Amino acid sequence: MKLIAAAALVWASFIICSCVQAQPASDTGDPGFPFGPSAIGVQSLAYVPDIKPILDQDCSECHGGRRTDGGYRVNAYADVVSGQRPGDASSSLVVDCAPGGSMYQYFSGDRITKATIVFRWMVTYHAAATR
Amino acid sequence: MERHPRIRPIIWLVFAGTMAFFLMVARNRAQTNEVNVQFHTFQDARGVTVRSPTVDVVQDVTDKVSVRGNYALDAISAASDSCARCHQNGVNSHRNVGGLSVTKKLDTTRVTVGGAYSRENFYQATTALTSVSRDLANGNTTVAGGYSFSLNQPTVHPTPQVQNQFENNGFASLTQTLSKTTIGQLGYELGVVHGYLDNPYLRTSVNGVMTVGQVPDERVKHTLTGRLRQALPVDTYVESDYRRYFDDWGVRSTALSAGLSHHFNSQILGNFAYRWYSQTGASFYQPSYAGAVPQFFTADFRLEPFKSGLYTGTVVITPKQAFLWLPAETGITLQYDRYRANNGFEAAIFSAGLRIPLRLRDVFGW
Numbered sequence: 298m299k300l301i302a303a304a305a306l307v308w309a310s311f312i313i314c315s316c317v318q319a320q321p322a323s324d325t326g327d328p329g330f331p332f333g334p335s336a337i338g339v340q341s342l343a344y345v346p347d348i349k350p351i352l353d354q355d356c357s358e359c360h361g362g363r364r365t366d367g368g369y370r371v372n373a374y375a376d377v378v379s380g381q382r383p384g385d386a387s388s389s390l391v392v393d394c395a396p397g398g399s400m401y402q403y404f405s406g407d408r409i410t411k412a413t414i415v416f417r418w419m420v421t422y423h424a425a426a427t428r
Numbered sequence: 429m430e431r432h433p434r435i436r437p438i439i440w441l442v443f444a445g446t447m448a449f450f451l452m453v454a455r456n457r458a459q460t461n462e463v464n465v466q467f468h469t470f471q472d473a474r475g476v477t478v479r480s481p482t483v484d485v486v487q488d489v490t491d492k493v494s495v496r497g498n499y500a501l502d503a504i505s506a507a508s509d510s511c512a513r514c515h516q517n518g519v520n521s522h523r524n525v526g527g528l529s530v531t532k533k534l535d536t537t538r539v540t541v542g543g544a545y546s547r548e549n550f551y552q553a554t555t556a557l558t559s560v561s562r563d564l565a566n567g568n569t570t571v572a573g574g575y576s577f578s579l580n581q582p583t584v585h586p587t588p589q590v591q592n593q594f595e596n597n598g599f600a601s602l603t604q605t606l607s608k609t610t611i612g613q614l615g616y617e618l619g620v621v622h623g624y625l626d627n628p629y630l631r632t633s634v635n636g637v638m639t640v641g642q643v644p645d646e647r648v649k650h651t652l653t654g655r656l657r658q659a660l661p662v663d664t665y666v667e668s669d670y671r672r673y674f675d676d677w678g679v680r681s682t683a684l685s686a687g688l689s690h691h692f693n694s695q696i697l698g699n700f701a702y703r704w705y706s707q708t709g710a711s712f713y714q715p716s717y718a719g720a721v722p723q724f725f726t727a728d729f730r731l732e733p734f735k736s737g738l739y740t741g742t743v744v745i746t747p748k749q750a751f752l753w754l755p756a757e758t759g760i761t762l763q764y765d766r767y768r769a770n771n772g773f774e775a776a777i778f779s780a781g782l783r784i785p786l787r788l789r790d791v792f793g794w
Contacts, residue, residue: 328513329631329638331586386514386586397588416586420514 327421328386332396332409342418343428344374351411352377355404374426383424391419462486466761466781479503492533500525502548510629514586523548529557536563540574550583568605574598584628591624601653609659619649632727633716641726643712649675663691667701678711679731687740699742709733729771736769759783 342348352360352371359366369389370376381388393400394415396408404411418424464484482500489495502523511519529542537560544555559574580593601615622645631638654670671683687701710731712724745760761781768774 326513327631327638329640331514382516385516395586 328417330413331386331416332413341425341428342414342422343425344377344418345427347414348377348418349374351404351414355411356400359403378424381419381424383419386416386420388419391416462785464783464785466779466783479505494531494533495529496531496542497528498526504548513631519549521549536567537561550585551581553578553580555579570603571601572603573600580623582624582628593621593623593625595619595621611657613653613655615651615653615655617649617651617653619651620646621649622646627726627728627730630726630728632725634721634725635718641728643710643724643726643728644677647675647677649673665689669703673707677731679707679709681705681707685738695746695748697742697744697746699740699744701740701742703738703740704735705738706735707733729773732771734769734771734773736767736773739766740764754782754784757785759785 356371358364360369360371362372364370369380377390381390386392392398394404394412395401396412398412401408401412462485464482464486466482466484467480480500480502482498484498485496487495487497500523502525504521504523505518523546525544525546527542527544529540531538531540539558539560541558543557544553546553555576555578557574557576559572561570561572563570576595576597578595578597580595581590582593583590597617597619599615599617601613603611603613606612625643625645625647626641628640630641632641650673652672656666656668658666658668660666665688667685667687667689669683669685671681673679673681673683683703683705685701685703687699689697689699691697710726712722713726713728713731713733715727715732717725740763742761742763745762746757747760748756750756750758759782761779761783763777763779763781765775765777765779767777
């Protein structure tokens with residue numbers, strides 16, 4: 298009888314273990330500058346004033362007009378956010394534009410600042426269209 | 429993966445060591461051999477759930493040489509606040525930990541050499557260790573000392589940059605049997621860490637701008653410990669520990685713990701323990717910074733002043749007979765930990781473990 302009770306105890310413990318659920322994270326605030334010190338401030342970021350100029354300058358050659366290299370276009374806001382997950386740094390635009398990402402090398406000028414702007418726009422400001 | 433090509437020789441080294449271990453085991457008659465399998469789950473108030481199977485193998489190769497190997501896998505889900513800041517649904521992760529050590533017994537002296545390796549998302553650690561202990565006065569006194577070196581390599585996520593952190597630790601201890609029912613131990617540990625010591629995942633508000641902190645690139649740590657084990661009548665034991673820590677970052681901490689163990693019968697052991705902990709913050713710690721930026725700044729919650737309490741209740745059941753598919757003398761451990769700190773951090777840990785004393789030849793057919 299004791300052995301059966303012990304066995305039941307073991308299985309109950311495993312069941313209890315498997316029932317433990319994670320609580321949602323409580324600190325989901327501004328992630329800050331993920332790539333180090335940056336020239337940009339803490340103002341909100343939006344597509345029209347902040348992101349479109351960068352994409353037009355550095356990305357549209359391969360992802361604009363009729364070109365859709367990699368199946369991705371930056372012609373309009375809808376194209377840019379297509380397939381992205383606003384608020385999530387796993388979005389392909391963030392990953393590809395980050396240092397070490399496949400598109401980072403195509404940024405002109407201050408790459409760190411541009412990568413940080415893209416990151417904060419997508420993650421902190423949820424890919425806002427306008428301010 | 430591709431970012432860490434340097435670990436391949438280490439993996440081969442561990443693989444070769446493991447194969448050598450099993451060959452030695454297969455070739456020699458074992459004196460003592462055990463496979464311990466444990467599983468535990470962990471949840472804290474910051475949204476982290478960890479489930480871990482652990483395998484620990486102990487093998488006496490000869491009557492003077494024993495080998496110990498262990499492997500653990502932590503499956504981490506809904507990873508912490510640090511992840512949730514940038515990944516809305518959290519991030520699943522896992523951590524692999526493996527270790528191998530060999531102990532040689534020479535009369536009253538034991539020499540151990542070994543190593544360990546762990547790897548998780550954006551962090552890996554490689555450790556080499558050695559220790560010596562010697563029994564004196566017919567075994568009533570034991571002196572021990574040891575040294576370990578760790579190369580810790582955090583990846584400064586979200587960049588692919590890998591940083592190095594070098595950690596040296598040395599310890600010495602004296603264990604003395606004070607009476608037929610009392611054992612005491614004194615210990616000292618010196619740790620010197622240098623290299624990249626920032627936490628790339630925690631942010632600090634500097635004039636309203638969230639940024640990675642800046643801490644010194646060296647830290648010297650001192651730890652003093654005292655332990656007392658007192659046997660009482662009717663199979664009851666009192667355990668009390670004291671720990672004093674201080675470092676050159678200004679952190680001072682004191683920990684006191686006391687516990688009571690009781691054998692209800694030959695098959696059931698119960699334990700209850702409480703641990704009180706208090707620490708001062710690092711000299712440069714602030715929740716946020718305004719005005720002129722100092723040379724060092726951090727809002728790392730581990731460097732803030734706080735106090736905490738930890739309650740632990742454990743039951744170990746060791747049936748003498750085999751049951752289900754498990755052999756006789758299998759130990760079943762159920763443990764619940766409740767941790768609360770005055771900085772808002774709370775954790776509830778439920779652990780369930782099976783300690784299975786298997787012969788390796790039964791497992792592998794040798």
